[in-house]
Amino acid sequence: MDIEKIREDFPQLRHNFIYFDSGATALKPIPVLQAVRDYYDKYSTNIGRGIYKTSHKATVAYEKSHHKVLEFFQGDGEVIFTKNCTEAINIVAHGIDWKPQDKIIATYLEHNSNLLPWFRLKKFGVVVELLKCDPEGNIDLNELKQRIDNHTRLVAITHASNVIGTILPVAEITEISHKKGAMVLIDGAQGAPHLEIKLNEIDCDFYAVSGHKMMGPTGTGILFFKKKYFDELNPLNLGGGTVSDVYTDSYKLVKNWERFEGGTPNIAGGIGLGAAVDYLNAIGMSEIRKHEIELTAYFMDQLRKIDGVRIHGKMEPEKRTGVVSFRIKDIPSHRIAIIADEVGNVAIRSGLHCAFLMTRDILKEEQGTARASFYIYNTKDEIDHFVEIIKKIAKDE
Ligand SMILES: Cc1ncc(COP(=O)(O)O)c(C=O)c1O
Known part of the structure; x- marks a missing residue:
């Protein structure tokens, strides 16, 4: 190389x-800058709305980026674009119908973006417990096993520490959590840009990523989730693009990623993120x-x-x-x-x-x-x- x-x-x-x-x-490498520039130079239009050629071209390019990202992460699920990793995690925090006494387990290793969204749920009666780690970033998997009880709905954990770089055994953590009936969200901000990610093997329910840390434009992030959450997860923003029909007092949500990306998205960013994935793949x-x-x-x-x-x-x-x-x-x-x-x-x-x-x-x-x-x-x-x-x-x- x-x-x-x-x-x-x-x-x-x-x-x-x-x-x-x-x-x-x-x-950001030149091909990413070029992809953003090309969009603004040649086909800067909105997506999923206009029926003219240029809008179609932008829609196809933006959509293609979703496919590239999904392929990159080797996961059988859905990918939606967000503005960063923080937003991806908040979408899950806001999107699940939590009940009082639901428990979420996170760790001392977490970035504030994978703590504060869970802490805020305490006002709905959700309990948040933190698992300690040692100074090398090791967590005790037996302790995790013991802590997951009947109330535990989610284990939220980082893939790699942003402070000391420790890589966590996320597949094992997911297996332990699933056996005890808890969902798993992995904060992949520090994992995705640097490790080969096979989400099918990790088997987590949610994987949140900073697109901008993997050479995509700023203002890009990714949330991956398993298909089974498509109907369960309430979209953060409703409005333009999210519905297939509207009645006098209700609406019908669309059946693809647009459901979760209400309003005009960061089109140039999403297209640039696709170019970033191509770049990483080429290396x-x-x-x-x-x-x-x-x-x-x-x-x-x-x-x-x-x-x-x-x-x-x-x-x-x-x-x-x-x-x-x-x-x-x-x-x-x-x-x-x-x-x-x-x-x-x-x-x-x-x-x-x-x-x-x-x-x-x-x-x-x-x-x-x-x-x-x-x-x-x-x-x-x-x-x-x-x-x-x-x-x-x-x-x-
Ligand atoms: C581990 C971890 N999680 C979450 C974030 C937040 O990422 P973003 O700035 O894309 O929201 C970061 C950013 O540094 C991070 O390192």
């Missing part, structure tokens, strides 16, 4: 810019994974040699995604990020990473951590450059 050639597809990398914040959002998810493991191993090896640096999470790179959280002595994480940016034009994330419970309560990092996150366009040379900055901070500060 020729990384230098891949890098040419990312215009932002031409300007001496080192981007280690793909965990927040990925850079191959196994190649992406291999490259990220190599970069992560390399970075952690370098970090381990620097006095005063502590790395969080598992030490085996194959057990994590390319997300590495660390601290340098007691230097505030934001200071590390500012120096990296100002001295070396290196973009990293710092703080609590919208995962307050994990970062503050489990890792005991009240000040947050510095987090580098890699993707296919990153190189060992870039890591060397960053490591020199870290060494300097560790020595001088």
Whole structure:
């Protein structure tokens, strides 16, 4: 695989810019930018409404993206487009008819986007329980088994931690939960862009994704769900596009994804997301994974040699995604990020990473951590450059 050639597809990398914040959002390759541009240049019309040729072309392109995404995730179910992963999770939280005493189990590993939507349901009498994890991100599967009782309707869990990269055994978690009658929602924001996802094997009920973290345009996300939830899940937005008929006091919902995408969707974004899937497929998810493991191993090896640096999470790179959280002595994480940016034009994330419970309560990092996150366009040379900055901070500060 020729990384230098891949890098040419990312215009932002031409300007001496080192981007280690793909965990927040990925850079977009030229084919994605081109697909968005083509739509606006050549067939920028609404979809599913006009009967003229251009609208038909846009409808077909947007719809085709849904098929591409479904194929990409290898799942026998439905795919709907959302504005991000947060919205995908909220659609499930709002879409299920919860009853008082229903129980939802989540974990301390979760991003706030996979906690707050469940906490809000407490006002309907829903009980939310959190499973603790250790500082490496391991959860006790026996404890999970014991916690799932007759009231438990949902287990909501991340595929991979956005703080320390730990990959969770989501297929096993799903099997345990299903055996005890609970549905499973997986927050795939940090899994989908980096791992080959076979939803048929994982067998979860819902899988939520950030389209923008897998090189799609910002404003894109995905919710996958099993076919059996099609009629059970109440759409978040009703209105244009969601119905096949309207009577004086009722309506009939359509039988495809449009039911869940009320109003004019992010058409350009959806088309761009299809191009992103093509791009990832052309490289191959196994190649992406291999490259990220190599970069992560390399970075952690370098970090381990620097006095005063502590790395969080598992030490085996194959057990994590390319997300590495660390601290340098007691230097505030934001200071590390500012120096990296100002001295070396290196973009990293710092703080609590919208995962307050994990970062503050489990890792005991009240000040947050510095987090580098890699993707296919990153190189060992870039890591060397960053490591020199870290060494300097560790020595001088
Ligand atoms: C694990 C995890 N879940 C959810 C989200 C929220 O994603 P989005 O910004 O697409 O809503 C993120 C974003 O960083 C994340 O890392």
